[in-house]
Amino acid sequence: MDKMLLTRWFWLFLVLPFAFAGFRVVQVVWYDASALGPDPAQNLVDLFGTIALWFLCAVLLVTPVQTVIKARWLLRQRRALGVACFAYALLHWLSYAGLLLEWQWQNLGQDLLNRPYVIVGFLAGLMLLVLAATSNNASVRVLGLRWRKLHRLVYPAALLILIHMFWVARSDYTEVALYSAVVLLLLLHRSRQRAKSA
Amino acid sequence: MKAPVGGKLTERDVTPETVYLNRRQYLKASAVGAAALMAPTLKASESAYGTDPAPLWLKSQNKQASPSPFSTTEKLTPYEYVTGYNNFYEFGTGKDDPEKYGQDFKPHPWQVTVSGLAEGTGTFDLEDLLKGLGVEERIYRLRCVEAWSMVIPWLGVPMAALLQRLKPLSSARYVAFETVYRPEEMPGQASFFAAIDYPYIEGLRMDEAMHPLTLMATGVYGRSLPNQNGAPLRLVVPWKYGFKSIKSIRKITFTDRQPQTTWEKSNAREYGFYANVNPAVDHPRWRQSEERRLPSALFSSNRVPTLPFNGYAESVASLYQGMDLRKYY
Numbered sequence: 440m441d442k443m444l445l446t447r448w449f450w451l452f453l454v455l456p457f458a459f460a461g462f463r464v465v466q467v468v469w470y471d472a473s474a475l476g477p478d479p480a481q482n483l484v485d486l487f488g489t490i491a492l493w494f495l496c497a498v499l500l501v502t503p504v505q506t507v508i509k510a511r512w513l514l515r516q517r518r519a520l521g522v523a524c525f526a527y528a529l530l531h532w533l534s535y536a537g538l539l540l541e542w543q544w545q546n547l548g549q550d551l552l553n554r555p556y557v558i559v560g561f562l563a564g565l566m567l568l569v570l571a572a573t574s575n576n577a578s579v580r581v582l583g584l585r586w587r588k589l590h591r592l593v594y595p596a597a598l599l600i601l602i603h604m605f606w607v608a609r610s611d612y613t614e615v616a617l618y619s620a621v622v623l624l625l626l627l628h629r630s631r632q633r634a635k636s637a
Numbered sequence: 638m639k640a641p642v643g644g645k646l647t648e649r650d651v652t653p654e655t656v657y658l659n660r661r662q663y664l665k666a667s668a669v670g671a672a673a674l675m676a677p678t679l680k681a682s683e684s685a686y687g688t689d690p691a692p693l694w695l696k697s698q699n700k701q702a703s704p705s706p707f708s709t710t711e712k713l714t715p716y717e718y719v720t721g722y723n724n725f726y727e728f729g730t731g732k733d734d735p736e737k738y739g740q741d742f743k744p745h746p747w748q749v750t751v752s753g754l755a756e757g758t759g760t761f762d763l764e765d766l767l768k769g770l771g772v773e774e775r776i777y778r779l780r781c782v783e784a785w786s787m788v789i790p791w792l793g794v795p796m797a798a799l800l801q802r803l804k805p806l807s808s809a810r811y812v813a814f815e816t817v818y819r820p821e822e823m824p825g826q827a828s829f830f831a832a833i834d835y836p837y838i839e840g841l842r843m844d845e846a847m848h849p850l851t852l853m854a855t856g857v858y859g860r861s862l863p864n865q866n867g868a869p870l871r872l873v874v875p876w877k878y879g880f881k882s883i884k885s886i887r888k889i890t891f892t893d894r895q896p897q898t899t900w901e902k903s904n905a906r907e908y909g910f911y912a913n914v915n916p917a918v919d920h921p922r923w924r925q926s927e928e929r930r931l932p933s934a935l936f937s938s939n940r941v942p943t944l945p946f947n948g949y950a951e952s953v954a955s956l957y958q959g960m961d962l963r964k965y966y
Contacts, residue, residue, distance in 0.1 A: 464935065467934075467935050468935065468936075472932070472934065473717070473718075473932070475935065476718075476721075476722060476732065476733070477714070477715075477718040477721075477722050477931040477932035477933070478722070478732075478785055478929060478931055478932070478933055479933065479934065479935040480929075480933065480935055480938050481785075481929075483935070538935060538936065538938065539938060541937075541938060541940070546924060549924075550924070553919070553921075554921065554922065555921075556922070607922075608730075608832070609730070609832070609922075610726045610730055610831065610832050610833045610903070611726065611730045611825070611828055611830055611831050611832060612830040612831075612832055613828055613829070613830040615830075616830050
């Protein structure tokens with residue numbers, strides 16, 4: 440496969456889920472009010488949350504996959520994947536705050552103070568924000584070695600996101616268990632790599 | 638199959654509802670309900686609401702349903718949502734799972750086992766259990782603990798009439814219900830990571846169960862219950878959060894001790910035995926002061942304030958007089 444082509448069109452892969460969600464929204468607004476079910480806002484919140492989670496897994500997968508198939512072009516896409524993860528997490532929050540709560544600031548504040556799953560989700564979101572904001576070349580240059588250290592924040596963020604999911608789940612932990620297994624395996628792999636290189 | 642194991646039901650057991658139900662009083666209390674006497678869903682053709690695979694006796698009993706003064710006149714939640722957006726974890730945790738994965742479930746033939754502190758204990762064919770009981774159409778609000786709500790035209794028999802023919806002893810203070818356990822037909826029951834115990838158990842205080850508003854539902858939207866709505870027999874308690882209204886009931890037990898319900902066992906801090914709809918008592922996950930009346934729209938979520946006892950306070954608040962509803966949530 441042409442690596443240049445893959446690199447050039449990689450962004451398509453990042454926006455594909457957004458196009459899907461956008462298509463659904465257009466459908467709901469103009470054609471078929473039931474396209475997202477009877478509770479469309481909640482549906483959209485869940486959808487964006489899930490997509491963000493996929494990209495989080497993708498980001499964490501890059502390094503181990505890269506060591507196996509030696510695809511350096513993939514390594515260069517890692518930051519893009521991370522920014523995508525943040526973007527979908529932001530859409531997750533925006534649809535929760537804007538569509539579900541309709542910007543009732545008092546309720547938003549109360550949720551943030553009283554509901555543990557909202558607290559951990561919000562903290563994880565802040566971490567992703569810091570990472571996304573420092574994902575440009577300039578930040579890498581300015582921060583130097585500290586950049587790598589800072590970007591290890593993705594690991595605590597991933598753990599908080601798992602806790603967020605665990606606390607949202609009500610009656611069945613199959614999905615959480617699945618994602619937890621993936622994330623924990625990747626974390627384990629990372630820590631062993633680090634132990635080896637130390 | 639037909640012979641009851643312990644007790645036998647006869648026509649004589651069809652207790653006049655009036656013993657438990659002072660209609661006049663409730664008619665007065667719900668003047669609004671009178672307008673609902675033209676029940677809209679009863680005249681609908683079967684094809685409009687899917688094919689109804691129920692046996693003939695149940696279909697014809699449901700067809701004879703009479704309208705009820707307890708019905709609300711609020712706008713009905715469309716059939717496709719009432720039967721396509723469900724919490725029935727036995728079939729999966731997604732809202733569309735019950736419709737998707739509930740179709741292999743076989744609700745007929747059905748038997749109900751009655752045990753505990755009653756004279757009419759035994760195992761009964763559903764047909765015998767319901768024989769002679771008048772089905773009513775009751776349009777109720779259903780408030781889910783997840784802060785959404787629907788308006789649903791149920792068909793069913795007053796719970797009081799059904800329980801009365803089982804002749805509970807005076808020592809019976811609670812009645813417990815149990816959902817059927819069939820992991821081979823209910824994928825959720827077979828899930829390895831299920832966080833709740835199956836079979837699902839719910840319960841009511843005897844006076845709650847005997848309250849005129851409490852319904853044993855046999856149908857919805859003029860037809861028999863689809864599998865995803867709890868075929869063939871489910872509880873409907875309109876002033877409590879939806880999870881109290883247990884589906885596909887296989888066992889009824891009269892007892893003198895408060896039954897431990899499935900959700901209490903799973904998470905007692907979040908789900909109490911009473912589970913009365915109460916905007917003043919917050920839930921750790923969901924704000925209970927308001928609800929989204931479904932269907933909601935993407936850019937206007939149709940929020941309405943949640944009422945104490947889901948708007949049925951006038952009829953049921955007296956059941957809880959003197960109780961601290963913050964403690965007994």
